[in-house]
Amino acid sequence: MKILAVGDTHGNINGFKALLKDINGLIDGVIHTGDYETDVDFINKEYPNLLVYGVCGNCDYGRFMPPVRIAELGGKRIFITHGHRYDVKFSLIRLSYAAMENQADICVFGHTHIPLAEEHNGLYIVNPGSLSLPRGGSKPSYGIIDIDDEGNVEIKIIELK
Numbered sequence: 711m712k713i714l715a716v717g718d719t720h721g722n723i724n725g726f727k728a729l730l731k732d733i734n735g736l737i738d739g740v741i742h743t744g745d746y747e748t749d750v751d752f753i754n755k756e757y758p759n760l761l762v763y764g765v766c767g768n769c770d771y772g773r774f775m776p777p778v779r780i781a782e783l784g785g786k787r788i789f790i791t792h793g794h795r796y797d798v799k800f801s802l803i804r805l806s807y808a809a810m811e812n813q814a815d816i817c818v819f820g821h822t823h824i825p826l827a828e829e830h831n832g833l834y835i836v837n838p839g840s841l842s843l844p845r846g847g848s849k850p851s852y853g854i855i856d857i858d859d860e861g862n863v864e865i866k867i868i869e870l871k
Contacts, residue, residue: 717743
């Protein structure tokens with residue numbers, strides 16, 4: 711199972727549209743880590759065949775999506791949140807504990823606009839960065855979470871050219 715992880719698109723979805731057009735058929739689902747929830751509407755309308763999991767971020771004022779979601783994909787439990795409620799700009803400790811308390815195998819978050827893919831004590835921690843507003847010297851980016859039939863996990867952060 712291949713899952714596209716994106717976030718912090720902030721309504722600037724031209725790059726997001728182009729990406730989805732390029733990789734549609736190669737992925738099974740999309741995780742959007744918030745900011746903006748309405749960008750998830752685009753996926754649902756244009757790609758109804760994809761599994762879509764979105765959460766609200768600190769810039770999502772309507773807040774029709776939950777702040778945290780748990781998804782069971784490819785036999786893995788995925789904790790999804792924007793990250794601002796866990797102070798991820800300062801430390802990943804609170805976020806990691808929340809993911810572990812929810813028995814997650816993978817934690818996907820956003821908010822910092824800086825890509826990250828790490829594994830600590832069996833927990834994969836992923837921030838896809840931002841397609842539209844990268845920070846910290848990073849480039850526009852997204853993540854691919856690949857879970858094979860044996861349950862092995864591979865995380866790739868991919869920079870847009």
